Amino acid sequence: MDLTLNEAATRLGCRVRTLRDRVRRGEQPAYKRGAQWMIRPADLPLTEAQRRALQGKVALLHAAVDAAIPEHLKARLGAAALNRLDVFAAGRALLAELTATDAEPQATAELRAALLDLAVGHHHFAASAKVEALDRARAGFSRAAALLWLASTEPADDAARFAARIEADVLPRLGGLIRWAEALPEGRR
The missing domain is CATH 1.20.1480 (hypothetical protein mp506/mpn330, domain 1)
Known part of the structure; x- marks a missing residue:
């Protein structure tokens, strides 16, 4: 579900006016629905805490995949000899x-x-x-x-x-x- 400027500003921890200025300058993707600006959640920039959490999840996923691959197949993942x-x-x-x-x-x-x-x-x-x-x-x-x-x-x-x-x-x-x-x-x- 798309967010209004008020909801997006609350998520980002900034003022509505600041977010509206970013939209006007083209720094923040948004579209108009009727007379109201809407922002897709995927278009919101990640906060530093969100970025760290995402990097942690990615690292855990990489570790799980590496642990699941048998050793004899790991050798095949290298450069083509x-x-x-x-x-x-x-x-x-x-x-x-x-x-x-x-x-x-x-x-x-x-x-x-x-x-x-x-x-x-x-x-x-x-x-x-x-x-x-x-x-x-x-x-x-x-x-x-x-x-x-x-x-x-x-x-x-x-x-x-x-x-x-x-x-x-x-x-x-x-x-x-x-x-x-x-x-x-x-x-x-």
Whole structure:
């Protein structure tokens, strides 16, 4: 419910005349209802006591939220690190498995180069350089998948399994990351 000038002046602890002068100078938002000035309670400035009480409530709320968040999730709230990027983690796991099996050395090299391009794209601030590096990473992952498909002799061998994982786990996530990077405002990328 909106307040009259008398009610608002009482709340603020000032004279009606002072409040009317603030309205006239444009320092206090108000509107006229008929012949009477009205002020929304949300438009009233906070007193020092109200401000301190509000800051105390905000501090309690922040403490409650921090206490409610599990420790393993608090680590994710920090700056975005490369090792927390899903596409990088999936590609790194594939690289480790591919290196252990020696399925296709050229595909392993392409996968490693694609991960390096992904890191460059993740850390770049310049818009065009970020998108270009992520596109190079996608091309590298695609080449690695193609080399693995070409090296596979059976539908269920290691090379085919790795190629399918690149296409199912890595490329869609990387596509989403590229789409996100392209949609950022020019100065934000």
